[in-house]
Amino acid sequence: MTAPTFQPKEYQNAALDRFRSYLRDSNSDGANIAFYKATNLPYRAAPIIAEGTPYICLRVPTGGGKTIMAAHAIGIAAQEFMQITNPMVLWLVPSTPILEQTVAALKDPEHPYRAALAKDFSSNITVLTKTEALCMSRADAEGGACVIVSTIQSFRREQASGEQDSEGLKAYQDAGALMGHFSGLSDQQVSGLERVEGADRPVASLANLLRLHRPMVIVDEAHNARTPLSFDTLARFSPSLILELTATPQTKHDPSADEHASNILYSVSAAELKAEQMIKLPIKLTTDADWQKTLGAALDCQTALEEAANAEELETKEYLRPLVLFQAQNASASDPTRLTFDKIERYLLEDKKIKKERIAVHTGPRKDLDGIKIDSRDCEIRYIITVQKLKEGWDCPFAYILCSVAEQVSPTAIEQILGRVLRMPKAQRKRRDALNCAYAFVASRSFDTTAQQLKDGLVEGAGFNKLEADQIIAPQGDIGYQQIAEQVRHQSDPIGDQDMPHQAVEAVLAKLPPSIKARVSFDQDTRVIAYQGPMSRENRNLLQLAFAKVPKAEKAIDRLFAKSNNLQTSAADAADKPPFVVPLLGFRKQGELELFSKEHFLDLPWRLDQCDPATIAARFKLVDHSQTGQIDVSDKGKVEIDFIKRVQGDLSAVIQEPSWTLPRLANWLDSGISHPDITKPSAIVFISKAVQRLIDKGTPLDVLARHKYELRKTLGLLISDLRGERETGNYSALFAANASAFATSGDLAMIFDDQSYAFNQPYSGPTKFNKHYTRLIGDLKPSGEEFDCAVHLDRSEMVRFWIRNVEGKSGSFWLQLPHQKFYPDFVAMLHDGRILVVEYKGGHLYPGEGDKRMIGSVWADASDGKCLFCMPTDRKFSLIDVTIQA
Template sequence: MELKKYQQTVIDDLQAYLNVLLAHSGSLKSSFAEYWQNHARTPLAADKIEPYHDKLNGAPNVCVKVPTAGGKTFIAVNALQPIFVAREYFGAQEPRMVVWLVPSESILSQTLANLGNLQHPYRQKLNVDFSGRVSVLDKEKVLRGHEFDADSVRHGVSILVMTFDSLKGRSKDVLRAYRENPNLSSFADFRQPENELAEYDNTSLINVLRGLKPVVIVDESHNATTTLSQEMLANLNPSFVLELTATPHEKSNIISYVGALELKKEQMVKLPLMISQQRNQADVMMAAMTLRHNLEIAATNSGQAFIRPIVLFQAEPRSKDDKATFDKVKQELLNLGIPENQIAMKTSEINELKNVDLMSPDCAIRFVITVNALKEGWDCPFAYILASLANKSSVVDVTQIVGRVLRQPYARNHVLPELNCSYVFTSSEKFHETLANVAKGLNAAGFSEQDYRIAQETENETENNFRQPETVVQPELSLSAPEMPSEPCVDDENWRIPNTFRLPENGMAVSSSNPIAQKMAQLQQNTAQISQAFSHTAQKTEHALPPELSGKTNMQKMRDEFVNEMMNFRLPQFVQAGFSNELFVENSEKVLFDKDNLLTSFELRKADRNIDFGNIETVLYASEIDEKGKVDFSPLKGKEKQYFADLFSQSSDESQQKMLVKKLFELADKKSFYPISDNDVREYLRDIVNTMAAAQRQHCFEHLHQYFAAIKQKIDGLAREFSEKEFKKQRDIDDIVLQPMYAFSPEILPKELAVPLSQSLYSRESKMSDFEVKMLRQILQDDGIRLRWWHRNEERKGFYINAFINHYPDFILLTENGTVILLETKGSQLDGSDSQAKIRAGLAWENAANALNDGHKYRYMMVFEQNQLDGTYSLAEALERLRHW
């Protein structure tokens, strides 16, 4: 099971935050601010960054906002390894303990089952990340010491899944965690008397957990905001806390946002949500049953994966003076000929869904009746329709369960667009108040009012004509049958269902003469158009700015005078001719060349292994976080240093070698050596370690991160040398060619803004160095240089020369006569090897671009403030050439 693109983005954000903590050793507050100011996709203006809230006495505590159906559990599973690697980066050998907190018993059971199942993708991912040494525990196992001892946390990872209430309050069950417990006596080595709660025994579960300094995962963290909850978290003495929720509270330290369109692009959710008002409760029931019937027939006839659409009837509780109580709703369904095995009730008192696999083809359930029992933890992708049967004159409150119909079956779109949406039916006269509750329900699921549409008869909605619910009042789509003789099934006019209403059997469609069927057919037709337009919008939207960050960035729009001419302007980039595929690439365009493709035949196992480790100093580090929230990575001293050094030196030669290879490999993130295979990297590391004498192995252990840096530098150099030769070879045989590819975005998001200068492509450009400002001022003031516009190109975000290296030139200039100039600057710093490689890549791009004969001339130049290299220019020389270009 691979991470979805947006899930990988969340993990990348987490890694970026961890890197800030590791690299700068600053306070939690300043690290959080720096993280957002330098965020890869949405850097925030320094004065618009929310302050970090230190709620846990210095333990890093961050939050990820992911909507319902976004796969928060899988994100958390993937987050554990980078967190532990960061904790151990400077040499500390700490126990790997996870406390995984959930809000309810239903989520507890589900999480334990999934993490404990060896065949489940969650557990499989954990086994890969932690070499199969994974223990998944509940509170009872831990209290008994079953599969939970010092060895399990020293050599593997132990994950204790509990509800928020397990350590809160004073109930008898809770108090067991605070009592003396001989079953946990093996954890004595991890005791930290200064951190123990003095009023409890040192063998109590709470003090054992405090000594282990667990990583804490808080699922649905919006449920853990009370003072008691915060005290419970603090009592665990966590080393790191990761919160996951669709609705962060105001003091959440959010490091990553996932929006609804990201889930729609990855086919995770049924959006938009179609809302339709009915005349009365009878119409709600008939509409829901008819649409459900039609959707099942459509799903069956399409021949795709099995889908059995389910209706959620939201009934009134028995205390209400209303006919739509849950037991009467069931009776009405039975009166209409619905088999009893197709109906299930889920209330606070009745749970007919327990141990039922709703996804099984053998399951008959098509109707679920609830009041408000379907909250977090109940997710069935077959739930398509929410039919609220509240009193006609009341406001329908669907805030708790609207998210239950959003999950997309099998996380992929169906060929029929109406099966990619979800539906809400209501008969409330207070329709607009009900819409407000729908919006609240979507908000609670992590979505917005932009993600629902109000169904209507007369208007076909297209991509540019979405009915935006918060600003437009529109006629409802009435699905009620006309008045006709009938016998009421109950003595309430709202329940006047015609006795002729029956759903056909044997997969037959509802008769078109049935007025309800006619309205449902129209709804499906309109929904199909809306669904296709919504999906198109989602797919074409790149890097959508989360609503929460609106107004907090330095977003700058392209200047009006350049918008039209830039609409069709494309900068040339290299494309891979051999990877073209006309079935999947529009207009038979080539695929953008990726330098990683050059390494497909690179054999690291045959490469040079001579590395000079002579400049590495002997010092051993560990991470500590002081009481003021300062993340301090300082050298270990005295007994601590000696303890770890002795532990390693007492191991056998073979154990030392294996440990070093393992530790060195763990320091590499997924992108460190890509696309070189993990097996090749391990073999390369093994060969290096095996040639080390005992003294050097000890030295390596004491300075793993520096050894890793030296090895990575060696591998990167070998790979770059091979890539450049391969690039020239493939260019010679036209496997790699140049084509107009790169389009400028209508807006940019600079980390910091530069001083405003004339003729910039955007209203404000990204921050520049003093030398760059000096150079640009002279260019703009030179009467001999006829400049059309200039743009400060941001590293890793803008245009890049995709040759054997990815080179982001500092500036892009366009002259009045159509010459495009890529300009790289070098101030007082000098990196000869990197600069020489950039020059070679730049000149390869220039030569290939000029061969296009597309009406433009292309130039590449590197300008040095001082200490020039061959093939580069001084500022004066650059100005002279620009006058002629």
């Protein structure tokens, strides 16, 4: 059966792209320089690990999908760095429960983790535990991707006390089943392996087998593997590279104290997770000194959420059963008043009359969740009682409410259970806002102290940015379902004109999603919109877009939104803030206005086979990288690059490849070049012609096959350059011949809001901005020319709101360029309703940005004066004022 498709989230792709670029640069620049090139940060070599080993970290907050990213990273590393089709991977996890969970998922053909591997290795995948690896066949090790999942503890030869670890030693002892892996090795291969004492043959151990295959090492929850013993264990495997994944990487670097910072290559923000609908935010907090009131409030919240979930299911068919996680206190012989798990269970059973089958205890001797499929419709459990944390690896998006009566010991301890209520079911926002939030009820006398503890827990335990955490914890208000139950209908001010035809409004209503359509009605006589229940921000935005062409509708819907939310509006300014709607550029094709994109100037598929590959002979130059000889250790860059070449040489020596033919080589080269705009037959023809040209120029086929990775890289760059020439030519020709086809329309628009506004890092400078549309400002440095441009916009009397438009995010404004999308720096809403887009360019960059100025002007001209565009440079911000007043 075919594995399911799973498209990585936008931030996951961005992190993996950074990983890919880093590995490519490491091939030519070394691990150190490549890291600085990617981050502008100093590179910290891992202790004990061989110098030159790429050792980097992807920081992903709780709920961000680290495991799926790790699965995708294997194919990237094999192709870009290890340069083999059969990598060996040592995947280290922090605990046995997570090991079992990870192995089961990677072995399951129907699981997205396995699908991520299959994308790069098809069915040539072997997934093993350490026990299984101790008897793996040579075919398992060499036939494709071989992934060994284990804990780092199970590979340690000695314990922290210095005593031998009998379990860990198994990986270093002779294993008869592994003997066949060590036959036919060269002297160079044997020289790097541990040998049997008093003999010349290598120990037939799993550790030696790993060392022979120079594995990629993945360290999940890497903050748990920072001791000298852990690094010593990793060094025993001679890894080709080490990839860490964690929410809370080590940032302090003090080797004298055995503190070694991770090299954070990419850091994912909470805003990105929220925009991708991965987590429930904000966390609504309620505190009360009375523990019984605290528990009662949590139970009431669960009842309200379950009613909301039932209503949601009627509309979307998605099953939800919101759970409460009760955090009890530890038992103490000296303090019989402590609120232990049994007391809470008894209170729920006897005082609240909750059915026994709805309660599960998972702590100490009680493991009620073992073997339970918590998300099954047949499961009755709604209340789970624990102490410090649930079993590692437990993950159920149905968990919505944390109710804690425990003393809060540390931020990390808080996060261990708080993180369980953050995941969004099916990674998809719900139509009811109450189901998009998480809830915390804490027995405490101080709301502020408790809120700060939760914020600290999100930062130190879940990997969130401090500024983001400050916005995540919010006071709990009325959940708002009393009004929904009473079916209150709220009426708007009149919209449109007296003579507006009824059919025009009916056409608008017909286009609305069913969930909104069921709540909305229109009275033709009074021209009033009626909306049933509290209106969510998302529904407000959809109504604004739908009624964009109807006179007087925008402000009427704004006021209707505020009126319907009189019990659940959390901020006074939010109700008065109009939706930030920005028209996108359209192109009229066969009478229909479509969003302008590449398909309007590029015919697909591209006939690459009709292009001339003649320049391949000048581009592809063979360089002899010897695997032997002296290494100049004083030249650090050379050491790192030599390390990479030695790794690639060691890996290629493990496998004896069959003889190559031109068709086989062409197909292999094509398999590693991404070309969604080209059919495979067309690509094969072009690649075959390019290889044949090299053969005609005197390079034998077997030599080309030996250097196939360098050849594939060169071919990929050649195809990319040819693609660029095609895109530039077609783009210019389109504008020359179809200038009148561009237009904007209310039907083609995007909208900025807090939910979809994603960024990499929040602005943290001292200057306060008063007009930014969202509370946090994304990716704005606290000084520099772009910062000064933002200050000018914020202080302009003509600007009502502005927003930092973050590059590359799905919720950002963009315009199409020949090769990629253009994301201008700022978008502003003026007091008169017009939209201003500003792209700032430094003086040295301005001359080369003609395409951006052209498409910006086309967009503004197509809007009939509703939109403006300018590109100030050299701090001449007066151009912004001139553009507005023109």
